[in-house]
Amino acid sequence: MKKRFALPMMIILICIMLFSGCGFDDVVKKYSKNITSYNIEAQYNDTNQTISAVETIKYINGYNVPLNYLKFNLYPNAFREGATYKTVSTLDIAKAYPNGNSYGDITIQSVKLNGNNVTVNVGGDDKNILTVEFASELYPDETNNIEITFMLTLPNINHRFGYGANTINLGNWYPIACVYENGEFFTKPYSYNGDPFYSQIANYKVTFTCPESYIIANTGVIETENVTSGVKTITAKAKAVRDFALVLSSKYEVLSQEVGETTVKYYYYDDENATTSLQTAVDSLNTFNDLIGTYPYHILSVVETNFVHGGMEYPNLVYISDAITDYLDYKNVIIHEIAHQWWYGVVGNNEFTEGWLDEGLTEYTTLLFYKLNAGYERDIEEIVNNVLDSYLLFTDVYKQVFGTVNTSMNRALDEYTTSHEYVYMAYAKGMLLFENLNSFVGDKKFYMALKQYYADNKMQIATQTDIVAAFEKATGADLSSFFNAWVNGTVVIENIK
């Protein structure tokens, strides 16, 4: 009896071990080893909207070539007076700057390399890059310690970085290491098209100080929080994340709910449907955990903000704009931004050169959410047809006005002539690509391919080659010419209707 009982038990145990893969914490534990870490101590000054900070980076050369220098992106300088590349398109200026022009920037006060002061070298196409020369070559897996002392001035703008009437948004706010590829660091300046960001995963410890009246939403988990003489200090840690963002507001109310190992938090100040909004976030997390693979972090914060666009994704934290008037749109943005936790967050990509890869797939994953959650009562066919019709109308009008239309998605953000063109190619055409693919391979294989793409590329940087490989592995079909036709613009979309 014992034997007969023991054998199936053993098989069950082995099956559980085989099919569950790594445990929840094991994914982050595995990928947070031997990677760069950022330790930032920052103080927010409420009287003049400035932040003084010291950032210590333990930079590990994760590439297979020696490095003579390192470059950092200085995104806050896109908001400075006289910046070459604008923060928003002309159409969005009034919405972004509620009180007229306002400027902000980052001033690098000092840089130390392994304890020694080095020259502050800010350059790039638009004062967007800090270069730190190394005293000697940094070989693969070797570490340099870099300490950057800096001061931020926040602009009055409803944007990723800046302050508005209700929130202080700190996205892309500190010097972050550029990605090294093809023999150089990727140093493209800001673009108001899309999300002009690109980074590797790293570990973070952020100590942030502000007046106690502020409630702080942030990437990672708050480990300590204390208030002394009206000053609040939090220390938050996040391992194996691509970036670190915070949002502050003295008006926040907070709702939360547990989903497996993750706490979902909803920060809001103007939402009469707050419990439904939280539920939408919870449903999104549950759906994508099953559809794609388990979200590997302990926190997911959905944060209402003053924001010019619909929403914005950061690791563990998403902005949702308080300017969205239609509640269906508001929920749609929650679902879309949460889908980005998989496509951009865990599976990274160069958002500057291959914006369609995360945006197109995120749009389609949002559509799949509605397909898998009938209670949301969204007509999938109608959504696809509306996207298709508006895409065709766009290309038709473009052709009439300019004589020709470039339908290539294989373009960097600065190669699109208008923000509309980018949105139609990366979002609309991107979504249609995946809908067309799904109609060929069927739901079962399509869902397997999503899991494959996630499993093969988690915590890495993926490209078109990687998504083609994952879909080919899962479907057994040769798909490189299918993707090339869509991405390079040769497919005739009228024919898919």
Ligand SMILES: [Zn+2]
């Ligand atoms: Zn998006």
